[in-house]
Amino acid sequence: MNATDIRPTPSTPEDQETWIQLFASRITACWPRLDATDAEHVGDGLSREERWRSIEPTLAAERWMAQVMGPTAASGATPAKTPRPTEPTP
Numbered sequence: 001m002n003a004t005d006i007r008p009t010p011s012t013p014e015d016q017e018t019w020i021q022l023f024a025s026r027i028t029a030c031w032p033r034l035d036a037t038d039a040e041h042v043g044d045g046l047s048r049e050e051r052w053r054s055i056e057p058t059l060a061a062e063r064w065m066a067q068v069m070g071p072t073a074a075s076g077a078t079p080a081k082t083p084r085p086t087e088p089t090p
Contacts (some may be wrong), residue, residue, distance in 0.1 A: 019047050019057045026061035 023043035028036055042064070046052040052060050 016047050016053075019053065020044050022057035023047070023061045023064075026058040027065065030061075030065060 020040055020043035023046065024036060024039035027039040027042065028034055031039075043057070043061075046060065046064065052064070055063065
């Protein structure tokens with residue numbers, strides 16, 4: 001984590017709400033099918049944790065997406081589908 005990645009902890013409810021909105025905005029930009037309310041719910045939960053709250057919200061969103069979906073998530077790409085092995089026919 002770089003020094004520029006760290007930001008002051010939201011000190012007021014308005015700061016926390018702004019953090020949540022920026023976080024949710026980044027996630028829904030990458031995942032347009034995700035309901036905005038769900039994205040805000042995730043942002044609200046993470047904004048209560050110091051390690052997430054201390055990161056700039058759009059960067060926190062990218063890191064969260066990468067953690068959940070792997071490295072392709074933050075770029076908006078969908079993970080490649082792995083073909084299922086087929087059973088040999090007798």
